[in-house]
Amino acid sequence: MTETITVIPGDGIGREVVPVAISVLDTVGDFEFEEYDAGDAVYEETGEALPAETRQAVAESDATLFGAAGETAADVILPLRSTVESFVNVRPARAYPGVDALRPETDIVFLRENTEGVYAGHEDRLSEDLSTLTRVVTDSASRRLAEFACEYVEGEGFTVAHKANVMRETDGRFREAVLDVAEERGVPTEEVLMDAFATQVCLDPAQYDVVVCPNLAGDVLSDLAAGLVGGLGLLPSANIGEERALFEPVHGTAPDIAGEGVANPVATVSSAAMCCEFLGHDEAAERVRQAVLEVLADGPRTPDLGGEATTEDVERALLDRL
């Protein structure tokens, strides 16, 4: 049966890398694609960064593949994450054989809480001088994330990163809820303060495997891990909900190289592999991952990886291996 994937190329290099992911998906499965707009370009045209019809389409699809948005990124991606009712942002950060990495032994999956923290963002301008933001942490969201983590690690343990020594009530609640669920399920855990994690992951990334953390911590720490594995051009992500999911590269629109045809499509293609897996096509997902591994090991490289290949060269190399 043909499945429909909603695709939103967005802006900048999003428009160059999403088509590569579509070709790849076309090769490994039986999908239809419906394309929608979001981002700076449609904002300039219509005054809306996320048109209602795009949001509607995402709300009705099992899976959406998103490229990137420019200045309007937060206005696009945050509502989209909530449209798919995503409670976890899965962010694998691994180094690849053959790709220069500051820490080639890095192989970490961040499970980032995806609904609250500072992103729940109630902000107020209380006076001429003072503004506040109300950071929100609930037991229910923390437990939901922990349950996902327990299944995700398949019998292994995970690390909880937080700042409960300062945010005692909110991160304290997060920490306790996550550790409680893990204990109920018999899943071993370790914990680390998010600042200590930032040092430790540089010194010895191999000590971490799966890291569960609040929303903003996950944002910053996964971007840090991207720096250790050779940049954002490699990192995919999945925003998983109970019924739907949204897949996106961790990188942005890369305005410095957009339009030149040299964007690295690997992060988006790897996001497409996560999409296959979510839709139950494990074998297709594995084929895509294998092709990515092979191309990174000895195929053409885009300039962000020190090569001179174009996006199209990498696309051809990927399709050749599928």
Place this chain on the structure above:
Amino acid sequence: MTETITVIPGDGIGREVVPVAISVLDTVGDFEFEEYDAGDAVYEETGEALPAETRQAVAESDATLFGAAGETAADVILPLRSTVESFVNVRPARAYPGVDALRPETDIVFLRENTEGVYAGHEDRLSEDLSTLTRVVTDSASRRLAEFACEYVEGEGFTVAHKANVMRETDGRFREAVLDVAEERGVPTEEVLMDAFATQVCLDPAQYDVVVCPNLAGDVLSDLAAGLVGGLGLLPSANIGEERALFEPVHGTAPDIAGEGVANPVATVSSAAMCCEFLGHDEAAERVRQAVLEVLADGPRTPDLGGEATTEDVERALLDRL
């Protein structure tokens, strides 16, 4: 004239490294030292991690040198920072010739806002399920920090790191206040999102020099930089107020090695150099810094730097060079 420095060794390796800093200060200047308690040990004895007399002494001294505290760290260091009315935490993170570093080209000074953000910490347990934290940002604190930054860079520019794309009102206020002050003073600035900074500083740390940021961002990003220069054993810090200041290594009590006599005293000795500078003894500060440079280049090394030297060996090497 003899000046009095309040010293608080605290717990763990704090008790081993602070005496080294005292010997060093004794060699380069005319100081008296008054020692006070704070941390886990005094908490266990008295039920108070920060005794009133310690706080009183800090409130009355120009300069305090603090070692480290264990489990009670937040209960000690956060009130102490506010006791000296510190508005900025100055955190230099530089690699040293001769010391293994993931990124030897790192040489960044973080100017971390030191009074608000999530650290202003009004937390509430609003229901069985939900807790909140009110993050606070004021124009006055942001401008005060920016004014310090403008003087600090002496005609050069600085980078502002923030997350104003998500925390629009609070980090938006921070960002605007800092950029406004810099513009008024004719100081060039760049800005970067804190997550992008985490990637970029790994890929190319040389692009950053002085980084101005909110409180928690400064906590995490400076610890990240510590990972790039070889660990927390090297990083000093200064909590600067209008009239008083508190100096402390960025590291903690290192319970794994405490009591073994092998703690690296460099972070605390470098904090003492910052103390000399604050007290107007620039030449003494420079002598201490030079001794640290020389010892790190070819002197004895503690185990955290891959050597087998003891704290005492490093102390002797430092004193020999002064």
